[in-house]
Amino acid sequence: MNSETHDGYTRRTVLVTGAAGVAAAALPLAVNAEPVAPGAAMQEPRTEVRLRINGEPHALAIDPRVTLLDLLREQLHLTGSKKGCDHGQCGACTVLVNGRRINSCLTLAVLHEGDEVTTIEGLGAPKKLHPMQAAFVSHDGYQCGYCTPGQICSAVGMLGEMRGGMPSHVTRDLVAPVVFSDEEMRERMSGNICRCAGYPNIIAAIREVAGTAGART
Ligand code: FES
Ligand code: FES
Numbered sequence: 001m002n003s004e005t006h007d008g009y010t011r012r013t014v015l016v017t018g019a020a021g022v023a024a025a026a027l028p029l030a031v032n033a034e035p036v037a038p039g040a041a042m043q044e045p046r047t048e049v050r051l052r053i054n055g056e057p058h059a060l061a062i063d064p065r066v067t068l069l070d071l072l073r074e075q076l077h078l079t080g081s082k083k084g085c086d087h088g089q090c091g092a093c094t095v096l097v098n099g100r101r102i103n104s105c106l107t108l109a110v111l112h113e114g115d116e117v118t119t120i121e122g123l124g125a126p127k128k129l130h131p132m133q134a135a136f137v138s139h140d141g142y143q144c145g146y147c148t149p150g151q152i153c154s155a156v157g158m159l160g161e162m163r164g165g166m167p168s169h170v171t172r173d174l175v176a177p178v179v180f181s182d183e184e185m186r187e188r189m190s191g192n193i194c195r196c197a198g199y200p201n202i203i204a205a206i207r208e209v210a211g212t213a214g215a216r217t
Pocket of ligand 2: 141146
């Protein structure tokens, strides 16, 4: 097929000429770009934030783009909170902020100035377990354990919500039983996925702490 144009140009000469023109037009931009000194580090933006984590005050200079989960895990080495999906679908990263459960992968740390954050490490210790931690142990509420910190924090937050939004440290002292059906409990805990499917044992553990063990209302 003859690809010559009526001006005597071939398809090839048009493309080559065009490419050269584009390169020439781009050249001044490349020449005008600021040279980066060899070995120069990129400056990360920093923002100060003060918050309490597991009862301890922290004043931190952080990248404003960092999530609360990454702050906890990567900078403070509180690795109990897990990163499962990193976009709000599994609940493995659940922590308590001012007594309310949240997915820490979905929130920026800088938004929590002055907040009280409680992670699984702050709920209890091996020799002094939170009642919810003890119930998960006694009911075998875990298998691989990856979802467990999030399940426990979420369960504590859920009972707090049902008792009128009590802060997490108050729910350590068991108060009035919370009465609700297994169906409601499953719905309220549906943001926490267990890939080992330990749900019956998880529900039994939560029900014990709710003070209505064995009840099916
Ligand atoms: S890691 Fe946050 S919801 Fe999955
Ligand atoms: S215990 Fe394995 S994911 Fe829940």
